[in-house]
Amino acid sequence: MSIPFVKDFDFKYGECSVMSPLVKRVIANNPGPFTYTGTGVYIIGNKEVAIIDPGPNTPEHKNAIKKALTGKKVTHIFLTHHHLDHSPLAKPLALEYGCNIYGLSIDIKKRNSFPSLEAGEDNTFKPDIDVKCGDLFKGGEWTIEAIHTPGHTSNHVCYALREENLLFSGDHIMGWSTSVVSPYEGHMGDYINSLKKIKERNFSIIFPTHGTYIDKVDSFIDAYINHRYYREKQIIEALKTGSGLILDIVKKLYLGLDKRLYPAAAHSVLSHLIYLREKGVVMATADNGLDCHYKIIES
Numbered sequence: 001m002s003i004p005f006v007k008d009f010d011f012k013y014g015e016c017s018v019m020s021p022l023v024k025r026v027i028a029n030n031p032g033p034f035t036y037t038g039t040g041v042y043i044i045g046n047k048e049v050a051i052i053d054p055g056p057n058t059p060e061h062k063n064a065i066k067k068a069l070t071g072k073k074v075t076h077i078f079l080t081h082h083h084l085d086h087s088p089l090a091k092p093l094a095l096e097y098g099c100n101i102y103g104l105s106i107d108i109k110k111r112n113s114f115p116s117l118e119a120g121e122d123n124t125f126k127p128d129i130d131v132k133c134g135d136l137f138k139g140g141e142w143t144i145e146a147i148h149t150p151g152h153t154s155n156h157v158c159y160a161l162r163e164e165n166l167l168f169s170g171d172h173i174m175g176w177s178t179s180v181v182s183p184y185e186g187h188m189g190d191y192i193n194s195l196k197k198i199k200e201r202n203f204s205i206i207f208p209t210h211g212t213y214i215d216k217v218d219s220f221i222d223a224y225i226n227h228r229y230y231r232e233k234q235i236i237e238a239l240k241t242g243s244g245l246i247l248d249i250v251k252k253l254y255l256g257l258d259k260r261l262y263p264a265a266a267h268s269v270l271s272h273l274i275y276l277r278e279k280g281v282v283m284a285t286a287d288n289g290l291d292c293h294y295k296i297i298e299s
């Protein structure tokens, strides 16, 4: 039932590494419990280039990206979603290189005031052009396809590089860890469907924003999906015997977890419970929340 994570890989912060004939990567020096070794920024193409998720807006990282872009024409900046470790450098780079930012807008103010996790949200997130699932974008040597993959966030988009049958998966699929699916921005039912959507495409290789690449794509996604179903089963079992409080479920299910990730685990359990309520399996004493009691609906 374990996911074949790959945690070790060689890199140097700020260095531009060649990942494939059309793909280069620069890793920002922003390691943390959600970013792992930091944000991996991908540069696609050799002359006319696109950038996927430029990362944090720090002078050191911006200089590293600019160095990697020397002599190149930047035509597109693509964003997978609006988290602070992915998008803040997009606007400064777009202004500097005179190109558009592509992504999926989100009305951050309209959202539920539920506490956010991860590195937080980029409140200035505003793509120039909203992508639709299946949209194609052409550069000199490359074709990029936008694939809407809601789940981690409702506006999460993965980008496929058609010429190399590879996928830039953002935070949807990561090689070092499972992805955070946190209500209400994230949704477990959407997330599992988005994993199936990517699996059907038979990509040869996946480049996530954090950590190294995944090359055994099919078995990795299977393990990723099975992990969520296994958690769901564990939660149902815990509800049958326990108090029905999320904190108790977390303590039971996440033995040995890094304490910094406790809130993330609680949110993940909540997203399973919300999904189980939607499926008519579970009921709650109040609105979907972190503190109410959940129990199985007896059939």
Ligand SMILES: [Zn+2]
Pocket: 081, 083, 118, 152, 171
């Ligand atoms: Zn994220």
